[in-house]
Amino acid sequence: MSAPRDRVDPAPRSGREPSERLDWRTRLIRAGAGAPGTFRSLAPPIHRGSTVLFENFASVADDWRPSSGYAYGLYGTPTTRELGARLADLEGARHTFVTPSGQAAIALVYLAYARSGAHVLLPQNAYGSGAELAQDLLSGLGIRVETYAAGIGAGIAAAIREDTALVWCESPGSVTMEIEDVPAIVRAAHARGVPVAIDNTYSAGVLFDAFAHGVDVSIQALTKFVGGHSDLLLGSVSVADAAGFERVGRAFAQLGLNASPDDCALALRGLQTLAVRLEALERNALEVARWLRARPEVEQVLHPALPECPGHEIWKRDFGGSSSVFSIVLRPEWSPERIARWLDALRLFGIGFSWGGTASLAMAYPRLTRLDGGRGPRLVRLNVGLEAPVDLLADLAQAFQAA
Ligand SMILES: Cc1ncc(COP(=O)(O)O)c(C=O)c1O
Incomplete structure (x- = not known):
């Protein structure tokens, strides 16, 4: 490999050095040029890094505690x-x-x-x-x-x-x-x-x-x-x-x-929209929960903001609101096979674990034992997302019809 220079000055320990004094291979590692330093953005910068450079040996800290600044990427960037x-x-x-x-x-x-x-x-x-x-x-x-x-x-x-x-x-x-x-x-x-x-x-x-x-x-x-x-x-x-x-x-x-x-x-970034998402998710989830409560297929709606949820009074006392996830118990004629047909017939609700995102999800638990009266296998958990509730209700209805 040909090098633009053959004289190599000792590599600097930190900071930028005038690039003409350094071998090109060194300059690949220790940049002698770069972007100007002042950039004010609303978006927090992304710092990647394992090694933290210390100003000098006297300032070396080997401590995970944030009060002592930065020591190693593992303890925080x-x-x-x-x-x-x-x-x-x-x-x-x-x-x-x-x-x-x-x-x-x-x-x-x-x-x-x-x-x-x-x-x-x-x-x-x-x-x-x-x-x-x-x-x-x-x-x-x-x-x-x-x-x-x-x-x-x-x-x-x-x-x-x-x-x-x-x-x-x-x-x-x-x-x-x-x-x-x-x-x-x-x-x-x-x-x-x-x-x-x-x-x-x-x-x-x-x-x-x-x-x-x-x-x-x-x-x-x-x-x-x-x-x-x-x-x-x-x-x-x-x-x-x-x-x-x-x-x-x-x-x-x-x-x-x-x-x-x-x-x-x-x-x-997610934190910045958390308040508006939580408000919209609460509204959508409540609309779907109340609609399901009136459906003949549903025996119970386990939503903290609805009175039939165990501990609802405590929720009213201690919570500032409800969020996107809740469960329903279908009536006794709903076997695990029929519930599987219902889930498969859903077009907007995905079948998936997790919750809290923008998309609506449904999941059944055929081996769930902890609900009283052996009702666990008839429970379906829903995460209501940010889709228009009118479409979500139509989806649930058409799937009930199909199952
Ligand atoms: C209540 C609760 N806690 C913790 C977790 C675990 O979170 P993660 O998937 O980030 O490991 C989950 C995930 O489903 C959860 O539902």
Whole structure:
């Protein structure tokens, strides 16, 4: 390979050097020219980077704590920190850690709070993959996760033991949508010195004020409402105080839970439209839920804002609104095969897991056991998107007809 120059000056340690002094191969690595430095944009910049350059050796820091600036890309870049800081501000948290997924956020909380031999309480209707983690990997580590009924409220006191390290809440619960009495659970847990964590994904961190209700740690799958467009996976762990910050921060750094700055930038964009999307999603979901409630095929609508949803009164007391996801229970004549025909006949509702995006989705759970009276296999969960409700209702109606 021919080189434009053969004399090579020692490579500079940092900053830009006049390019004529350097070999062309060096200039590929250490740019001598580039764009002007001043650019003011409304869009937060995307910083990619593993290595952080220090001004000099005296300023070298090897610490994950954000207070000491930047040390290594794994502990945060300006983009991941921007998202964390905005979420902490929104949720009223001491600090928010951004994780590669909602599931990673759940795992991080377990590993920060529970040691071998510890006992953890988890609602029966908790997110399935989180419950699987509890039964499999955590059980292998000697962490015993016991489930409790979503309606337990202050009754959680009887389930708390000497070795209980953490109480989880999830409200509404996954799929079956029960609202928990979080303040009552917090009071009982704190009376025994036990911290409380919540999966606050349904509320996008804003419809239920976890920290005002005394919760110590609040996680979100940012994958859902904050991302908002079904094109990223991301999670967050927000902590109420300095003790939570140390505990979660150490585990966060040691586990190497890096979130992509590109995904964080998408989430930062998602935050800007979160309020208008949540309002529109709530309106659309309520219109569909009320329509389904009047349908002869439907036995029950499990939507937190409707009175027949378990815990509806608590929702009215504690929540600032409802969001896009709810479930229905079809009447006894709806076998799993007939429900499958109904789902297959839907044209606008996609058959898919997840929720919180712009598109409407439906999913059935033929093996669901936790609904009373063996009604689980007749439950269908819907995520209502931003399509025109009139089209969604027509789609549901034509599919009922076809099935
Ligand atoms: C309530 C809840 N929490 C957490 C998660 C996990 O999020 P992610 O898909 O980002 O891992 C999900 C995903 O469906 C969820 O529904």
